[in-house]
Amino acid sequence: MNKYLFYPGCSMDTSARAYNESLMAILDVLEINLAEINDWNCCGATEYLGINLIPAYALIARNLALAAKQSNGVHTVVASCSACYLNLAKADHYMGEREALNIHVNDALAAGGLSYKPGSLEIRHLLDVIINDIGLDFVRSKVVKPLKGLRVAPYLGCMVPRPDYKKRWSDHEHPNELDRLLKALGAEVIDFPLKTHCCGGHMTQISPSTAFELIRRLLQSADQYHADVMVTVCPMCQMNLDAYQRETNQYFHTNYHIPILFFTQLMGVAFGKDPKELGFGRELVKANQAMNRIGVETPTEEPKAQPRRKKPTGLPMPAMPGEVGEEE
């Protein structure tokens, strides 16, 4: 049983409810024990840091301090939301890098009877834990319903692979972690070129035109590769791509229909869980048509023609280490 301290973040029981439900449903399969940090507070997302410096870091550090107190021998905090993950990691990193910041933040924490020593906790994202601690062999062994025939666009978003202070991810631009996980579930993973491009974050509230353009780029690319669904690891990304898909379509006069799912939802399906337990139905861009294609014994319609990357003739290409196609 792998034990971790858990920082859910504000979205988990609201906009990312499906993420929460599907995560809870698969914990026992993955043999993960998540101990939620007692009375955690909001990490401030990207808003607090834009107002001030020390209060913003103190806000984040309260969670780290509470986690450290609750530790009980467990020194890893797992976050499921990318922004929360980055904020926790960033606070820990900068407090360690800059002594003056550390002193001030701890001074503030002391006013609440708390303290935190940077470096005493390891901050990790849920996907990182599944790939590196649980391992893909284990995941593969638990698959009872392979997602064969489902074309998936793996969308990791920007705040997980970057800036990556502790160098956990395979690459900043084209990391293969999510690809490998989805392959392990039996899905057909497309080579999605925008897998770490930004969804726009909170720009939907600030400058919708900017945000819609960023959302459109992602949808267009996924559509170009005939993806059935797009899979994400972050509540904000899911919300932007899902909840704002209709408005984006209106703005650009397009009609994309790409369901956006959390990776835990697909894991749950692959593990044989009931889709109702996994938050299906909470997405605004309905996923049932896509899921029907693999939820029945035989697919009811032929898979769409897929554009293939041309096999190189002519001059040889250099070999790429760890290419997705080279897995298994």
Next chain:
Amino acid sequence: MTTLAHKFNDTDPNVRFLEEVSERTAGVSRLEMCIQCGTCGGSCPSAADMDHTPRMLFALIRAGMREEALSSNTPWICVSCYHCVVRCPQDVHIADVMYTLKSMAIQAKLYKDSTAPDFSQTFVDMVETYGRSYEFGLATRHYLKHFPLRMPSMAPMGLGMLTKKRMDITPKRIEGIEQLKAILARAKQLEVVS
């Protein structure tokens, strides 16, 4: 608390602008190391909507052009995707400098468009009241003030989120809200001093 190797002796505050920005940035910003190569401006997904590309903004900072820099919309359009940070050949902590500029722009009241600062402030107010973000409250207050005309077109989405239980009408609260308030109060005192 300077992280620059060289402390400027000039009494002209504009020359110290670079130093000030560097000091108020979380880690070691390395802003003085910028060679103006343009990788950041080239990487930025929202550059087209910015008054100045990130690179140009840094040129303004280094030139001590305080007003132009702080009234630029650039940091508000930054989406924090960190593409610039990982690609910068001089290891400048670009995204963190953007956060600094936001807070300096707010304090100097030099921003031109209040949408983003208001949004952040509203968000912060919610968190300081409840300890958690409160999307419904945030959205209603923000849209009423800044995008009233969008509300009809947003209605389907809003309704969808409510019916699918992805948004709560009432806020959640943490137990240790007094503790949090004490921490933040002290932090704000320290912020002024440093």
Next chain:
Amino acid sequence: MTNNATNQEPKERIGVYVCHCGSNIAGMVDVEEVAQWAAEQLKDRGVVIARDYKFMCSSLGQELIEKDIQEEGLTRVVVAACSPHLHENTFRTACSRAGLNPYLCELVSIREQVSWVHTDRAAATEKSKAVLSGGVERVIHNEPLEPLHVPIHPATLVVGGGIAGIQAALEIADAGFPVILVEREPSIGGHMSQFDKTFPTLDCAACILTPKMVSVGGHPNIQMFTWSEVEKVDGYVGNFTVTIRKKARFVNEELCTGCAICQEKCPKKVIDDVYEAGLGYRKAIYTPFPQAVPKFPVIDKPNCTYFQKGTCKACQKFCPTGAIDFEQQDEWITVQVGNIVLATGYDLFDPRKVTQYGYGRLANVFTSLEFERLTNAAGPTNGNIVLRDGVTVPKTVGIIHCVGSRDRNFNNYCSVICCMQSLKFAHLVHERTGATVYNFYIDMRTAYKEYDEFYQRVLEEGTLFVRGKVAEVTDAARLPGEEGKLIVQVEDTLAGKQRRIPVDMVVLSAAMMPRKDAKEVAHKFGISCSANGWFIEKHPKLDPVATMTEGIFIAGCVQGPKDIPSSVAQGAAAAARVLGRIQQGEIALEPVRASVDQDKCSGCRICNNLCPFNAIIFHEDRMVTEINPALCQGCGTCVAACPAGAISGTVFSNEQIFAQIEGLMRVNFFPERQSAVA
């Protein structure tokens, strides 16, 4: 321990000279006071004359010393000035001229160690007195020494057959002395043989290189070992013993005529990762290129069907002279040489690491070396610039400068040649295809002779320059007109806007990097290598081809990125140094040596394995250790390790060190503390 009792007559007549060094020393140290103090306070220690002078290292300064030696009968000299690294030799030579053994002169540093590092004038002056006093006490114990004379073997080893190595070898050989040239690849020529044209003259690389290669191949004074590596190096300057491993070619060089039928008939095609930069093919038996020197092919054993599966042998069947010999073994050859020149060149940075440029994922992104092979008339496309499909001619080409250079994420330094190389590529693309060319740069570095003129030429040809470091190269189309193209996304910093420029082909000017095994090679030869792998020269400005190890020289890109003219110049410079040594016939080595007092040596052998220069010999019969003075570099490790104190160093004997300490402590410049010396 020395006795500082002042009632003894001083044995030596010591001259003390305190240098002002302009204001370098005098600005912080009261030099007149120091000299005065020495004259009065150190009189009982033997100081008969103490002077201060503006620039001791000047001719007049030196003459002061010489005059005093003759007129005052000085037996010891102490100069308080700059660091011995700079002028120890100057003053020792001055003493020599006046008839005093040079090793009876000491130079103590009151500049680097006092005036340059302190800000308290009074304390600095006191410290200078202490330092000077230390020098005086020490010099009393100095012995007159003679340098060690070592004969120089006239043969020279040149490692690396690229342009720098070739130049060095030819110069030495033309001067009439034997050269042994060792090259790892089957042919000499190095990276230059891969290029098409060279800047700024646009000379064809092969045309200017191959005549030199042929000269090397046919030179009576050059013994060439290709497909070989240096395995072991023993010895010291003038007398190196080098073991070379000559790998089996499986081709009998006596019989092979270089007809290349074997290569034609070989059925096994392999991607040529070395010469063709992975863009073309060769056979399992191959010469890397038609003008190879020597002409003999080699068999690539891991890819040979016979060696792997036991079948085929087509080469043997068709060879008209029966030159194929599958039984051939590696040979080890030991040679004696007097000097070594290392010219092992560079490796290209692997741009797969820069994932945002898409090299390896996107078909039409090429490295600079791959592009050289495309443009080379003997290359995989016969000199046609085409896309990865081998057929389509690009209509727009983007050339990216600084890939992996000037970048803290990869290499911090500038690779020197990429701007010129990128301009050359632009020119070639214009010339051969008429395509539109974009060059993306941060700065334009065209510094040397005719280089900026070349830039002007490329501007005239209509190349479009965008000042901006490319952020990414992608195939994800976003706007109309981008489908099917590679999009270069960059901030045009001069226009202040982000641009997306669709191109057909992208060429990456990748950084020059040290060879992957640079550290091992440096270690093998006993020279220093910097953290990133470039070999370290003796002095970056004044001595770029020598190393800290006597007898070993470096030339070409192994010392750092540079262009061909500089590599040639360095090769020639190294040759000149070597020839100078050979000409002299012998070299004088510093007599800074450790020696074992054999009466005290207990034979414990603790020192034996500590010597980094393998200078320690143990005599089994007498159970005592001896140090080979020629190999010993005087590092002092064994001296410190000997539990019996049986080892002492000349110039760093125990007496000298203790005396110097005593002298230092004589001056109390912490008045609040008790003086340690009564």
